[in-house]
Amino acid sequence: MARLKIEDVAKECGLTKRTIRYYEELGILSPPQRSEKGTRLYTKEHIDELKKIVNAREVLGFSLQELQQFISIGNSLENHSQDYKNTTDRTERRRKLAEIDRILGEQLHLVEQKIQRIQEVKAELEAKRKRAREAIVNIDKDQQK
Amino acid sequence: MARLKIEDVAKECGLTKRTIRYYEELGILSPPQRSEKGTRLYTKEHIDELKKIVNAREVLGFSLQELQQFISIGNSLENHSQDYKNTTDRTERRRKLAEIDRILGEQLHLVEQKIQRIQEVKAELEAKRKRAREAIVNIDKDQQK
DNA sequence: TTGCTCCTCACGTCACGTGAGGTGGC
DNA sequence: TTGCTCCTCACGTCACGTGAGGTGGC
Numbered sequence A, B: 001m002a003r004l005k006i007e008d009v010a011k012e013c014g015l016t017k018r019t020i021r022y023y024e025e026l027g028i029l030s031p032p033q034r035s036e037k038g039t040r041l042y043t044k045e046h047i048d049e050l051k052k053i054v055n056a057r058e059v060l061g062f063s064l065q066e067l068q069q070f071i072s073i074g075n076s077l078e079n080h081s082q083d084y085k086n087t088t089d090r091t092e093r094r095r096k097l098a099e100i101d102r103i104l105g106e107q108l109h110l111v112e113q114k115i116q117r118i119q120e121v122k123a124e125l126e127a128k129r130k131r132a133r134e135a136i137v138n139i140d141k142d143q144q145k
Numbered sequence C, D: 001t002t003g004c005t006c007c008t009c010a011c012g013t014c015a016c017g018t019g020a021g022g023t024g025g026c
Helices: A006-013 A017-026 A044-060 A064-081 A083-087 A090-144 B006-013 B017-026 B044-060 B064-081 B083-087 B090-144
Strands: none
Touching: A006 A017, A006 A044, A017 A044, A017 A064, A044 A064, A044 A090, A044 B090, A064 A090, A090 B044, A090 B090, B006 B017, B006 B044, B017 B044, B017 B064, B044 B064, B044 B090, B064 B090
């Protein structure tokens, strides 16, 4: 398994090194292993994790606090086939899953609203471009006279 | 023309009063008229202006500095049929319009990328919900035995 | 050694949030 | 008067940016 340094991760994810350390400090990104001298050594999994974080933050506009919640929901789904399955009784598991389903529904609603709004912005930009291009055509026509 | 107070505008646009005053301070929102005692009196146009600002900020993720540029582009298009038409010569106007066209193209590209990414997030959320629902169904099946 | 990256403080900045303290109309 | 909103400072906060100052491998 290739051990990646913080600079590699920063480039891959389009973040600064400061931001990556900061996310670790806040507990949003899992802490990587360290070399003897303290250098952080990342894996591919860290990159995948970070890309999801960035996507959720930029696209959904979540604060970093909200992101922590968002991520822990994803994790509890991933882990549901492990010890979680044994330690929790059925009714408790069902209740938790129903809660997760509800939150996911909320988030999907939020995402759909975002898509709606971004389509509006796109339409406006296209209308502006159309006007700009028409204005250019008119100038060129005048020129020909 | 109805004169709106800052609280009305805040509710309509989903912003705080502080934010509205701050945008005015930065020159992003045109300053409204004032009553004798200094109270800000807004019009419907201010609300439209603010809604566009909020949409562009939240959807495009622009900084407030970038927003100022973004807005001035919109305005120079609106104004192109007024004194602008007389004071500037044809080649200069053509050059400006071509520049506006280029920037709009960039922004459209940015918006399309955003749409791409938000669709990815949506797909991931739907996949998670599917897994959560399957897990619930399985629990209910076990219960029946 | 020089050049490069790594680390941990720690102060600065941007976009507001949040009182403080005072005024004015119903 | 009481309750409400308005105003202007001005300090606080969140999410980093940006050096400072020191260490370590090629």
